[in-house]
Structure formats: structure tokens, C-alpha cells
Amino acid sequence: MTATAPPTAPPEVRHGRLADNALGLPSVLFCIVTGAAPLTAMLFNVPVAVNGGGWAAPAAFGIATVALTVFSVGYIAMSRRVTSAGGFYTFVSRGLGRVVGVGAGLLIALCYMIFVGAVIGVMGYFAASTVETFTGPALPAWLYMAVGLAVMSLLAWFHIELTAKVLGVMLVAEVLALAVLAVAVFVQGGAEGFSAAPFDPTQVFGNAGALQVFGTTAAGIALFAAFWSWVGFEMAPNYAEESRDPHRIATIATYGSVVGLGIFYMVVSYAFVTGWGLTGSVQAVSDQLDGVFASAFYPLSDRYVGGWLTVITHTDALEGYDWPLDGRHYPPGEKPHVPARLAAVADPLQAVVDRLVERQRRGRGGRP
Numbered sequence: 001m002t003a004t005a006p007p008t009a010p011p012e013v014r015h016g017r018l019a020d021n022a023l024g025l026p027s028v029l030f031c032i033v034t035g036a037a038p039l040t041a042m043l044f045n046v047p048v049a050v051n052g053g054g055w056a057a058p059a060a061f062g063i064a065t066v067a068l069t070v071f072s073v074g075y076i077a078m079s080r081r082v083t084s085a086g087g088f089y090t091f092v093s094r095g096l097g098r099v100v101g102v103g104a105g106l107l108i109a110l111c112y113m114i115f116v117g118a119v120i121g122v123m124g125y126f127a128a129s130t131v132e133t134f135t136g137p138a139l140p141a142w143l144y145m146a147v148g149l150a151v152m153s154l155l156a157w158f159h160i161e162l163t164a165k166v167l168g169v170m171l172v173a174e175v176l177a178l179a180v181l182a183v184a185v186f187v188q189g190g191a192e193g194f195s196a197a198p199f200d201p202t203q204v205f206g207n208a209g210a211l212q213v214f215g216t217t218a219a220g221i222a223l224f225a226a227f228w229s230w231v232g233f234e235m236a237p238n239y240a241e242e243s244r245d246p247h248r249i250a251t252i253a254t255y256g257s258v259v260g261l262g263i264f265y266m267v268v269s270y271a272f273v274t275g276w277g278l279t280g281s282v283q284a285v286s287d288q289l290d291g292v293f294a295s296a297f298y299p300l301s302d303r304y305v306g307g308w309l310t311v312i313t314h315t316d317a318l319e320g321y322d323w324p325l326d327g328r329h330y331p332p333g334e335k336p337h338v339p340a341r342l343a344a345v346a347d348p349l350q351a352v353v354d355r356l357v358e359r360q361r362r363g364r365g366g367r368p
């Protein structure tokens with residue numbers, strides 16, 4: 001008789017989990033940094049920061065960089081012990097209990113829903129105005145909103161590597177557009193030459209330029225605009241579940257996005273202030289708020305580079321509003337995923353359902 005080998009069991013499929021080894025460090029960085037949308041952050045957050053802190057906006061971004069770097073130390077320490085797509089919800093649940101975790105998760109989910117709805121609406125408005133300005137047809141904003149939502153949903157349906165590649169191209173275009181503008185301003189010496197005053201943190205509070213133009217200052221608004229420019233960096237532990245080396249990649253991606261974006265934001269905001277001049281930069285923001293132009297960056301790019309960069313900036317700013325509903329890749333045999341932003345809603349809601357079921361079972365004496 002010949003011995004027969006026992007049948008080999010098929011590989012176990014881990015239901016409810018995302019696939020491992022789907023992303024490398026560059027892909028994770030692309031997803032995180034593009035979520036922050038550097039060009040959109042600069043075009044719309046720098047004027048807000050100048051509105052609150054005057055020409056000291058670069059210092060506001062410096063303060064935010066230091067604060068978020070300190071926060072990242074503890075955040076990374078938690079992510080090394082807990083790797084999950086639940087993000088803040090998982091961390092709070094592990095540390096403070098499920099009830100507090102559900103509350104935090106629902107609050108974050110509500111913020112994400114409001115933010116996504118807001119950026120899609122603004123994207124539709126600026127898409128409509130940009131197309132009308134450069135081509136002539138005046139189409140309703142809701143049409144562009146529907147197209148943008150369809151594109152994001154389509155990207156979310158496919159493998160996350162496709163999303164990472166698309167975001168990578170968009171990110172490079174954004175960074176190049178801002179870098180070209182900054183270099184042009186620095187090479188030409190700006191409107192009044194160079195000054196170190198915009199990097200002085202104390203000038204964020206009671207800035208002379210803001211007082212001269214607006215009659216008041218609001219350091220809180222300046223700091224809010226600066227911190228708001230890092231939206232998305234907290235997703236590093238979420239993406240780590242799909243990375244090839246979760247703990248190492250989450251650490252590098254978090255620090256890299258916080259520090260890298262911080263330095264980039266300070267350089268670009270300084271180029272904005274230098275290009276207009278100290279008091280001139282505050283006056284430019286005042287003119288933007290009065291409707292003289294859509295963004296104070298547009299006349300700046302016309303002056304120092306040329307109209308072609310303004311056109312590119314218009315286009316890149318619109319894609320920056322397509323904040324990705326990032327695709328998640330499941331192992332073979334699993335059903336298609338829920339987009340990451342929707343998962344941020346689904347995870348806390350699932351926790352609520354689980355808790356209600358648990359209470360119901362206790363009420364029945366533990367019977368199912």
C-alpha cells in the first residue's frame with residue numbers, strides 16, 4: 001500500500017479584514033499628503049491665516065508644525081500597539097472604553113460628513129466658475145458636484161493602488177505649481193524684499209498689518225487655518241493596516257507628512273507674504289474678501305510667473321477638492337469594500353449596534 005498525503009486545507013480567508021501588503025511607503029504618503037490637498041490648503045487657508053494673523057501667517061504654520069509634531073509622538077506610540085482601520089475610534093475605545101470610543105467615533109464621523117459635503121459643494125462652485133471663465137459655458141454647480149462624487153466613488157471601488165497612483169500624479173502637480181510660484185517670488189525679490197518678521201511667533205498675536213487693514217486681529221483664526229491644513233495626516237494608522245510594514249511605515253508617514261507639509265506650508269505662505277509685501281499681503285486678502293478676485297494667489301501667479309500658471313492653479317485647486325474616498329482592498333473572495341470615509345461612519349455605528357445587541361442578550365439572560 002502506498003501512503004497518501006492528507007488533503008491540504010485551503011488557505012484561511014480572514015473575513016472582515018483588509019488585505020496585507022497592499023501598499024508601500026510612497027503610496028501611503030501619497031494618500032495622506034494628497035488628503036491634505038496642499039494646493040487647496042494654501043489657496044484658501046493662507047488668506048484665512050492672514051485675515052487673522054496678518055503677515056505673520058508663516059509663523060502660524062510654524063506653531064502648528066511644532067504642536068502636531070509633539071502630538072505625533074504619542075499618536076505613533078499608540079499606532080505601534082494598535083493597528084486598525086478604526087483610527088481614533090479604536091484608540092479611544094482601547095484607552096477609555098467602548099462607550100467613550102463610540103462617542104468619539106460618531107463625532108469624528110459627523111465632522112467628516114460635514115467636511116466632505118462642504119468640499120464637494122465648494123468644488124462644484126469653483127468648477128462652474130472656472131469653466132465659465134475660460135471656456136464660456138455656464139453649467140450649474142450641482143452638475144460638477146455629481147461628476148466629482150462619481151469620480152471619487154469610482155476610485156474608491158477599485159484597488160487602493162489605483163487610487164494611490166492617481167493621487168500621486170495630482171500631488172506632484174500641486175507641489176510643482178506652488179514650488180514654481182515660490183521660486184519665482186524669491187528669485188525676483190518679492191514686492192519689498194525679504195524680512196524675517198513673518199516667522200516671529202509673537203507677531204501672530206496683535207499683528208500690525210492686520211490692525212492696519214482690518215482694524216483688529218484674531219490669532220485663533222490664524223491658528224485654526226494653519227492646523228486645518230493638515231487634514232488627513234491622522235489616517236496613517238488606517239493605511240498601515242494595508243501596508244507591507246505597518247509600524248515602520250505608519251511612523252515614517254506620520255512624521256514625514258507633518259514635518260514635510262509644515263516646512264512646505266511655511267515656505268509657500270512666506271512666498272505669498274513676500275510677493276505682496278507685508279501690509280500688501282493683508283490688503284490683498286481684504287480685496288479677496290471684497291470679491292475683487294477669487295483668490296489672492298491668482299494675481300500673484302500672473303505677476304511673477306504668468307497666466308499659464310494661474311490656469312494650472314485653477315485646475316489643480318479643483319482636483320484638490322476631490323478629497324479621496326480612498327479605496328480599500330479586500331483579499332480574494334471578499335465582497336467589495338466600503339470607502340474609507342464611509343467606513344469612518346460605519347465602524348462607530350457597528351459598535352453601537354453591537355452594544356445594543358449585547359444589552360438585549362443580557363436582558364434575555366444571555367440567550368441569543
